[in-house]
Amino acid sequence: MAERTLPAPPVNPESEAFYAAAAEGRFLLRRCTACGKAHWYPRALCPFCFGATEWAEATGRGVIYSFSVMRRADPPYAIAYVTLAEGPTMMTNLVDCDFDALRIGQAVVLVFKLSDGGPPVPCFRPAPPQ
Numbered sequence: 001m002a003e004r005t006l007p008a009p010p011v012n013p014e015s016e017a018f019y020a021a022a023a024e025g026r027f028l029l030r031r032c033t034a035c036g037k038a039h040w041y042p043r044a045l046c047p048f049c050f051g052a053t054e055w056a057e058a059t060g061r062g063v064i065y066s067f068s069v070m071r072r073a074d075p076p077y078a079i080a081y082v083t084l085a086e087g088p089t090m091m092t093n094l095v096d097c098d099f100d101a102l103r104i105g106q107a108v109v110l111v112f113k114l115s116d117g118g119p120p121v122p123c124f125r126p127a128p129p130q
Helices: 016-023
Strands: 028-032 053-057 061-070 077-084 089-094 107-113 121-126
Touching (some): 016 028, 016 053
Parallel strands (some): 089 121
Antiparallel strands (some): 028 053, 061 077, 061 107, 077 089, 107 121
């Protein structure tokens, strides 16, 4: 099956460090220095308490909260909300998988995929059985 071309994400001053780390294969989240909560999408102020935030390494593990398979697209693709091990839920693409085998609550792991002329973007694939 052909792989879908991912559009380049917009890079701004708040997300620049995220995409620089992604180019090195590292997954970062912002964590509040006041309340301690992690959040997605990267931003300078905490969306929970408006405190200052700092970058923190993330595990790259999560579970599928919800997903949808776009079968009429050429090539077909799947998008999902993935709840990260650190707490935030992010919208992402599910890749390198059998779309018919996807399930809500399924464990997934991070994989960076190249975008069309931009930085790598975080996607997820099913985690190997443990």
